Amino acid sequence: MNAKICIDSPFLSLLNKKDKGDNISECMTCGICTSRCSWYDGEGGPDPRQMVRMAQLGLDSLLAQSYMIWDCMLCNHCTVECPMGIVMENVARKARSLPDAIERMPQDIKNGIQTRLETGDVNGFTQEDFIETIEWVNEELCDEMDDSKAAIPTEQKGAKYLYLPNPRELGTNILHLQAMARLFYAFGESWTMSSRHTDVTNWGYFVEDDDIEKTMLLQVIEAAEDIGVENLVLSECGHGFFALRKRAEDLIGRKPKFNVLSILEVTLDKLENGVISLNPEAYPYPVAYHDPCNLGRKSGVFEAPRQLLAHICKEVVELTPNRMNAVCCGGGGALLQDSNSTKRRMISGKAKADQIKAAGVKHLATACLSCHRQLTEIVKYYELDVKVDTVAALAAEAIMHK
Amino acid sequence: MNKSTPSVLVVGGGIAGMAAAKTLDDFGVSVHLVEKREYLGGKAFDWACMATGECRNCGACLSAELADQMNHLKHATIHLKSSINGIKKNNDGFGTTLNSESSAVISTNAVLLANGMTPFDASRLPELGYGVYDQVITTADLNNLLKREGLKEILPDTTSPAIAFIQCVGSRNRELCRDYCSQVCCKTALRQANKILHNIPEAQITVFHIDLQIIGKEFRTQAEYVKARVNLFQGVPAKILSDREQGKLTVIHEDPETGARVARHFDLIVLSVGIGPSLQVIEIAKQLDIKPDTWGFLSSGALLPSGVYAAGVTQGPTDILTARDQGIIAAHKIIQDFNILSKTKHNSTIAVLGESKDSGMICHALSKEGWLVVRLDSGNHQAPEISGVTSFYSVSLRSVNGTVGQYDLLFTAKGYEHNIKAASIIVVGDAQMVLYSGLNDSDKIKSLSQFVDVFEKTPAKVPKTVAFWLDRQKQEWKDHARTCLHLATALAEKGQTAIVIMEKMLVHGLKGQKLYDDARHKGVRFLRVSNPAQINVISDNGHLVLEMNEATLPGVRLSAECDLLVLPEAVNPPASAPEISHFLRQQCDSEGFLQSANVRHRFVGSPRRGIFFLGSCHDETDEVDIAREINAVKASLEALTTSNIRTEPLPAINENKCARCLTCYRICPHAAVTIKGNYKPVIVTDACFGCGICVSHCPAEAISAVCELDSDTSGITASKTVIFACERSGELALKSAMNMEMFSNKTARIIKVPCAGRIGEAMMIQQLLNGAKRVIIAACHEGNCRSVSGSRLAAARAKLIVEDTGLQDNSIRHYSVAANEPVKIAKIVSAADSGKEI
Structure with missing residues (x-):
């Protein structure tokens, strides 16, 4: 392969802000990142240093045509110890926005983005679908709780909390939505859902298109401001949380007129303030916790899920390594969202499966529905006898009604 | 306080502190040497010998030698197991209290901070598994294993263990606030790799590095040899995985051929941890109101108040030899600053020989201090006049005779013949x-x-x-x-x-x-x-x-x-190197640059007293090095003129016995024998190192050494084993082994010699005649002998006797043992006792 170095390539000018993390020109080729990528088994997988070097030397088309930028899980595990503070997701995501790369964007991602931009929901979930689904859920909830107030309120202007679900909660994982509704019911404060708020995800983030990401953010933010809520409560979603909590302000150029909270933070707060109580015997055995990269390493939320878990299970078991050095589940960076990547996801998840196996637990919790799906699949693929749940779902199960 | 006899507090009994204390003591300055451990020597003292058949020039053994010399200081108080409790600047200087003694305040005029170094704590990078996996160790841990010859304890039972070194752990890392190169780790790792290969020839050694830093002739002259024996990979793994099933450690790195990420498995991984300043420096600096640089060093950027000096790693990462020189230079700076030397003109001539852009600098520096400088420049490009310096251009050397204090240089300049006398000769010259x-x-x-x-x-x-x-x-x-x-x-x-x-x-x-x-x-x-x-x-x-x-x-x-x-x-090398080395009777290094890489004489000295090398004629030197070398030369010149330094007993020629064969003249490695009229050889005391090679080589037995050695060797030997031990290597190792209770002087008789070259055939054989079963010669490694050939000559002699007489192989045997190899010498002696080979 031939390539010519280019000192002022378009891509470099995207990256040459030299802000912390964007400073790829400072790479000294120490190779630390290459040794740390957790995709270290089997075929394929990104080589972080090669990506940085291609970017640094202005080999835009080589980089853009490389499979590596789409295989990269954007987890930043590789650059945690970069001596220069380079952040890999900035390189890989920005590379995905190069013209040559856009051509190679997985079809599923392209479709999802288009649908979300057109309909406000990545699956094209309509208002009618929403109403129908919520009605069905409400019946279940009211039956279960034997209380008509257990129903999910919708379109309640001025509610204290607006819950923004993961689209899967309105489809394949409706049980999770029910669990969240039980949590809100237990909180006993005004809350609502909205037909304009069915999707916490933001695939614009995956493809580093600031315009798309911003549009998607505004779809959520402006609609929430219309309803006039105090707090936007996000479902357990790693990148959704990262985009809304950490990136939104920069991208839309202002602060949203509400607080952005994770369902975990709200639940922990209610628990600590005695609003709810959780059964300490709910899981009388050790439960391991997987740090979602977007929630943990990128957003700094390490302790809240662990504290919640600690209330309800015998012991929180750590996977090694964890927190800042946690290993990606293998579904990051839009691999999970691309149906053509299913096989590769099993390879990229091998490191995680090894960790889970080494931890020797029967129950694994995480705080991201994408991780949850990937973990469920790798556990099955690697024939581990481990049940996977989200922390909030476990908490909902453990509510003790007064 | 009496201005004429100032006192200095030296903090740290490592190589820099000891070198400084020794220098100050030589000049009659009273020294308080404070060391926190219970023995002197610092980190270098713990370091294993890296020799593999020949010296690898690390300099660690010099620490043992210096530590021994500390016992003989005249004006020094040594405070072991002590550290600084409080230190205050006052009108006269400094008042210091130590933690170990009662409230007595030590008053000194100056403070030299030589606190040494702290290795990077590898557990700060958890993904390397240091402290988690037994087979992940640091270079310091590996050193301890090598020193006690225990490496095999942590290796699997195989002849070809796979061992990796990972460089730059805690160095060159801005995110860890350690964005400097530790300077020593690449050389350390390669020397250790080479040592392992010496012990386990089939070991598979891999070195992961960022940029191999091979700087300085001590290692550059050997680097190609070592590099060829290990696998080098650019890129340093930062994550070590443990493969339980295989019992191996795994790292992922990029295959340089295919570009694919591949797993490599190792039995042992050695982390080359970087070095930083001692933590105590920060505390002391605070009390003295000094602001260290961002890394905690008292580097040139950190302005030191008057009376405070720094040497060794305290002022920046340095290797052992540099630390030693810095200690000596700091001591000289103190001596100068406190006017300990008389201000009178030295009245001695120094010849500065060679063509160099740096020669002006050294001429200027010397003439400023009152030396009479004669510049012999082989070039014809006239340099600007320097006051007090006489310059000759287009110089062509004809001969160099004489010894220190009275060198006789014959040369032509612009076609005219000249002859000058010089106390010392400084060779400059550009590569x-x-x-x-x-x-x-x-x-x-x-x-x-x-x-x-x-x-x-x-x-x-x-x-x-x-x-x-x-x-x-x-x-x-x-x-x-x-x-x-x-x-x-x-x-x-x-x-x-x-x-x-x-x-x-x-x-x-x-x-x-x-x-x-x-x-x-x-x-x-x-x-x-x-x-x-x-x-x-x-x-x-x-x-x-x-x-x-x-x-x-x-x-x-x-x-x-x-x-x-x-x-x-x-x-x-400069084109003139062969000629100059010939005239000065000095070896070049293996690359052809002037001066051998022998650590006994580095950086600027030579086996011939009064001959110095400076600048790129002998090694790569930048501005910092040149400045240091000039200071080192100045310090050495001062030391030469301080008369009370020489103490060792020296040989003398008995004129009546002398056959005038001039063997002594030819063999003296220090060129200390001159010929007076009618082929009469004379040993010049000032130039003599007292090695005794001439004594043992004189066919007429005309040279006697006034030392206890001769009387020592007579009489019946009670011990079965007699060890001739060089006082710079074998004897120090034996002392150390005795301290560690690995060896008792009851099991063998030790005869200390100034140099193994002193031991003649007769002396060796006499021991056997006296009843000894075995004679061991414990002397310096090849390339490490201060008298260049002493150890080598002894080895050849022992071999010759055994071959000629048909004695058993191990009845007289030479072993290379450095001062820091107590385990090795103990093993040699005990094997000799039990009649086994080692």
């Missing part, structure tokens, strides 16, 4: 810079010095894109790397394009890494090439196109365009 001419001569290719000229004089003529190609020819010199970094950064700052092609970047000195970081930050592009032969330079349409296989992008044939290609010159 030859040779431009490689393998590329088509083109106005688009310039040498580095040509480019510097253009850059400085006509910057407008510097084209838009300039490429620098480092290590194009042979090893890169640190000065070239630095110059290129400066130039490339300057071009990038001006909006021009600078590309640097290199195999590795030398980041010498405390600021080297920052300079490199700055260059990349400003947009200089660095391309790595592992095989320079694969680079094509093509002229294309007014540009040059460089095509190469970039090392970090395997499978990509990369091309870069430039308007000008700059090639640093190859650095060769």
Whole structure:
């Protein structure tokens, strides 16, 4: 392969802000990142240093045509110890926005983005679908709780909390939505859902298109401001949380007129303030916790899920390594969202499966529905006898009604 | 306090502190040496000998020797197991209290901080598994294993264990606030790798590195030999995985051929941990109101108040030899600052020999201190006059006779013959810079010095894109790397394009890494090439196109365009090196530069007293090195003129017995024998090192050494084993072994000799006749003997006796043992006792 170095390539000018993390020109080729990528088994997988070097030397088309930028899980595990503070997701995501790369964007991602931009929901979930689904859920909830107030309120202007679900909660994982509704019911404060708020995800983030990401953010933010809520409560979603909590302000150029909270933070707060109580015997055995990269390493939320878990299970078991050095589940960076990547996801998840196996637990919790799906699949693929749940779902199960 | 006899507090009994204490003591300065451990020697004292058949020039054994010398200081108080409790500056100097003693305040005029170093705590990088996996160790741990000869304890039972070294753990890392190169780790790791290979010849050793820092002739002369025996990979793994099933450690790295990420398995992984300042420095600095630099060093950037001095790692990462020199230099600075030396003119002449851009600097420095300087410049380019310096140009040397204090130089200058007397000779001279001419001569290719000229004089003529190609020819010199970094950064700052092609970047000195970081930050592009032969330079349409296989992008044939290609010159020994080494009777090193790499005489000295080397004629030297070397030469000159230093008993020639064969003249490694009229050899006391090689070699037995040795060897030997032990190596190792209770002097009789070369055939055989079963000669490793050939001569003699007499092989035997090899000597003795071979 031939390539010519280019000192002022378009891509470099995207990256040459030299802000912390964007400073790829400072790479000294120490190779630390290459040794740390957790995709270290089997075929394929990104080589972080090669990506940085291609970017640094202005080999835009080589980089853009490389499979590596789409295989990269954007987890930043590789650059945690970069001596220069380079952040890999900035390189890989920005590379995905190069013209040559856009051509190679997985079809599923392209479709999802288009649908979300057109309909406000990545699956094209309509208002009618929403109403129908919520009605069905409400019946279940009211039956279960034997209380008509257990129903999910919708379109309640001025509610204290607006819950923004993961689209899967309105489809394949409706049980999770029910669990969240039980949590809100237990909180006993005004809350609502909205037909304009069915999707916490933001695939614009995956493809580093600031315009798309911003549009998607505004779809959520402006609609929430219309309803006039105090707090936007996000479902357990790693990148959704990262985009809304950490990136939104920069991208839309202002602060949203509400607080952005994770369902975990709200639940922990209610628990600590005695609003709810959780059964300490709910899981009388050790439960391991997987740090979602977007929630943990990128957003700094390490302790809240662990504290919640600690209330309800015998012991929180750590996977090694964890927190800042946690290993990606293998579904990051839009691999999970691309149906053509299913096989590769099993390879990229091998490191995680090894960790889970080494931890020797029967129950694994995480705080991201994408991780949850990937973990469920790798556990099955690697024939581990481990049940996977989200922390909030476990908490909902453990509510003790007064 | 009496101004004429000042006192100095030296904090730290490591190599720098000891060297300083020794120097101060020699000049009658009273010293309080404070050491926190229960023995002197510092980190270097713990270091294992790296010799493998020959000395690898690490200098660690010198610490044991210095520690021994501390017992004989006349004006020093040594405080062991002590550290500084409080230190205060007052009108007279400093008042210090120690934690170990009662409230007694130690008052001194000056404080020398030589607190030593702290290795990086590898557990700060949890992904390396240090402290988690037993088979992940640091270079310091490996050293301990090597020192007690216990490496095999942690290796599996195989003849070819796989061992990896990972470099730059805690060095060159801005995120850890350690963005400096620790300077010593590459050399340490390669020496250790070589040592392991010596013990386990089939070991598979891999060194993961960023840029191998091979700087200084101590190791550069041996680097190719060691490099060829290990696998080198660019890129340092930062994550170690444990494969429970295989019981091996795994790291992932990029295969340089395929570019694929591959797993490699190892039985042992050694982390080359970087070095930082001692934590105590920070505390002391606070009390003295000194602000250390961002890394905690008292580097030149940290302004030291009057009366406070720093040496060794306290002022920046340094190796053992540099730390020693810094200690000596700091001591001299104290001596000067406190006017301990008389201000009278030295009245001695110093000859500065050779053509060098640095000779003016040394001439000036010496004449400023009252020396009479004669500059013998082989060039004809007249330099500016320096007051107090007599200069000759177009000098051609004819002969050098005499000894220290009275060298006799015969030379011609501009066709006229001259003769001068000089107390000392300082050889200066520049390495030859040779431009490689393998590329088509083109106005688009310039040498580095040509480019510097253009850059400085006509910057407008510097084209838009300039490429620098480092290590194009042979090893890169640190000065070239630095110059290129400066130039490339300057071009990038001006909006021009600078590309640097290199195999590795030398980041010498405390600021080297920052300079490199700055260059990349400003947009200089660095391309790595592992095989320079694969680079094509093509002229294309007014540009040059460089095509190469970039090392970090395997499978990509990369091309870069430039308007000008700059090639640093190859650095060769000065053309005059063979001639000068001949006239001065001094060896060159294996690369042909002046001065051997023997650590006993590095950096500036030689086995011949009063002969010094300075600048690039003997090693790569930058401005910092030159300044240090000049100070070291000045210190050595002062030491030479301080009369009360010589204590050792010296040999003398009995005129009546002398057969005038001149064997002594020829064999003396220190050129201390001169010939007075009618072939009468005379041993010049000032020049003599007292090694006794002449004594043992005189066929007429005309030379007697006034030392206890001779009387010692007579009489019946009670012990079955007799050990002739060199006082600089074997004897120190034996002492150490006795302290460690590995050896008792009841099991063997030790005869201390000033040098193994002192031991004649008769002495060896006499021991057997006296009833000894075995004679062991414990002497320096090849290349480490202060008298150059002493140990080698003894080894040859022992072999010859055994061969000629048909005695058992092990009845007389020579072993190379360094001062820091107590375990080795103990094993040798106990094996000899039990009749086994070792």
